[in-house]
Amino acid sequence: MSTLSSPAGNNDKSMRPRLICHMTSSIDGRALVPLWHPVDVVPAGLWESARARLGADASIMGRITALEYAEGKSPYPATTEVIERVDHLPDPGPAKCTVAIDPGGSLSWGRSNIDGAPIIVVVVESTSDRYLAGLRSEGIYYLFAGKDRIDLGLVLDKLGALGIRQLYLDGGPATSGRFLHAGLIDEISLLLLPALDGYTGAPAIFEFQGERDNPPFPVTRLTLKSSEVLDGGVLWLRYDVQNRPAS
Ligand SMILES: NC(=O)c1ccc[n+]([C@@H]2O[C@H](COP(=O)([O-])OP(=O)(O)OC[C@H]3O[C@@H](n4cnc5c(N)ncnc54)[C@H](OP(=O)(O)O)[C@@H]3O)[C@@H](O)[C@H]2O)c1
DSSP: OEEEEEETTOOOGGGOOEEEEEEEEOTTOBOOGGGOBSSOOSOTTHHHHHHHHHTOSEEEEEHHHHTTTOOOSSOOOOOOOOOOSEEEEEESOOSSEEEEEOTTOOOOOSOSEETTEEEEEEEOTTSOHHHHHHHHHTTOEEEEOOSSSOOHHHHHHHHHHTTOOEEEEOOOHHHHHHHHHTTOOOEEEEEEOSOBOOSTTOOBSSOOOSOTTSSOOOEEEEEEEEEEEEGGGEEEEEEEEEEOOOO
């Protein structure tokens, strides 16, 4: 696979992929499985089989969830190299890929793919040269999604331009909350497990730090498209999400 370098701001909105937010929840709406009771309520293969049935080309996750996949033992070394702020992406676009949002440049990967799917890291132009050089040294791709702050719509546009048609949002709650409030989620796929967290303060499946309804909450309708009882008393609910048109 050769490499495509495109300007940091290049995008094509007409190609935006369908975004399915796939989350696992206790019946009290919490997201951190190790805190739930009873323990061991996740049937073997649940995530893998549901994910295969969703049929996404790629997954996207936040930096903290991505830590579960990163294998690097130490931060990337300092560099004197000055890296040009152009996207570093596979050409042609990959059949599958795993995308991680890490504008602060803190993940050290120690690998270039996850189950064969190349890793693409979402960065910003202010991400350090040290980090970008480290990603390149490991054969990891990256794309720029803003100068200092991530523009999530631009992330979707750039992934769409790579040929990704259906994207699976793999959390965690902070990242799902940001996509939700940006009005970018097309479907919520919810695995509801027969478990309870039961304590104040544990993250819900969507978390967002912001003033209530300022800007207005973007979701105007949730339409149940399917419900299914899976092994282990798991309920799989899928909702189409209608968002207020962007002004
Ligand atoms: N129940 C489920 O379905 C489910 C699914 C996935 C994960 N999880 C669990 O959730 C936990 C992690 O979730 P989390 O909410 O703490 O973190 P997260 O969503 O995995 O990652 C959040 C971080 O990603 C970066 N990020 C994401 N979007 C960004 C944006 N638009 N702009 C700037 N930075 C952005 C930021 O990194 P910086 O902090 O570096 O700025 C942010 O703090 C783990 O315990 C994991 O096991 C549960």
